[in-house]
Amino acid sequence: MTQSTSVVVGKVWEIPPGERKIVVPFRGRAGIGVFNVGGSFYAVRNICPHKHGPLCTGELSGRVDTDAPPSSQGAFISLEGLGEIVRCPWHQWPFEIATGRCLVAPEVRVATYPVKIRGDDVVVEYEE
Numbered sequence: 001m002t003q004s005t006s007v008v009v010g011k012v013w014e015i016p017p018g019e020r021k022i023v024v025p026f027r028g029r030a031g032i033g034v035f036n037v038g039g040s041f042y043a044v045r046n047i048c049p050h051k052h053g054p055l056c057t058g059e060l061s062g063r064v065d066t067d068a069p070p071s072s073q074g075a076f077i078s079l080e081g082l083g084e085i086v087r088c089p090w091h092q093w094p095f096e097i098a099t100g101r102c103l104v105a106p107e108v109r110v111a112t113y114p115v116k117i118r119g120d121d122v123v124v125e126y127e128e
């Protein structure tokens with residue numbers, strides 16, 4: 001039988017939009033990254049599924065959108081959803097913070113955990 005556990009990982013004001021907080025330890029020494037993406041909070045395991053890099057310490061980014069192959073002359077390239085993607089600092093694989101999905105290898109995912117706001121506490125839940 002699984003049991004749900006809740007952990008207060010900080011205060012809402014500690015993680016403003018566009019910022020993150022690395023919480024260690026959390027279910028292991030690598031911990032989690034708690035991200036505020038436009039006012040919505042997400043928790044992501046801080047271990048990249050590629051080669052176990054510290055995923056949540058990586059650069060925030062967005063999805064590349066083009067109207068033609070990027071190498072073609074005159075292609076328009078833009079970044080959509082800036083701040084919704086974290087790039088692993090080791091080999092730059094991009095992961096969607098909300099879902100844990102890897103954009104370059106959709107079968108690869110990093111674990112994510114539900115986040116709730118209780119008063120001004122940020123609370124992360126996981127199953128035992």
Ligand code: FES
Pocket residue numbers: 048049050051052053055088089090091092093
């Ligand atoms: S360890 Fe994260 S992309 Fe390689």
